[in-house]
Amino acid sequence: MAEILSDDEISENAPAEWQQDGDEIVRVYEFEEYLDGVAFVTEVAEIADEEFHHPEIQVRFDEVEVRLTSHEAGGVTDQDIEMAGRFDDVR
Numbered sequence: 001m002a003e004i005l006s007d008d009e010i011s012e013n014a015p016a017e018w019q020q021d022g023d024e025i026v027r028v029y030e031f032e033e034y035l036d037g038v039a040f041v042t043e044v045a046e047i048a049d050e051e052f053h054h055p056e057i058q059v060r061f062d063e064v065e066v067r068l069t070s071h072e073a074g075g076v077t078d079q080d081i082e083m084a085g086r087f088d089d090v091r
């Protein structure tokens, strides 16, 4: 099972726009158009499905909040850090 990262490791390795929130990392992406946010979610979901590692996603009218954690490990792992970077590349 993947190792849980320490707060310092998360801070050092998470992409710049991501914040730690307890045992998750979170980023809010802003969009001018609601449907652009929905299209972003579709691309994120395809990556998540491909990697079998699923974020929690909240879609609002002008932003999308994405939360990552490794449920089985019980915290943030390297996989969450890697997924965060891949989601940023979609943006």
Ligand SMILES: C[C@H](O)[C@H](O)[C@H]1CNC2=NC(N)=NC(=O)C2=N1
Residues within 6 Å of the ligand: 052, 053, 054, 055, 068, 069, 070, 071, 072, 073
């Ligand atoms: C049974 C378990 O849900 C699966 O092995 C996968 C599915 N997607 C997952 N997604 C996330 N974020 N963490 C997991 O531990 C995880 N596990």
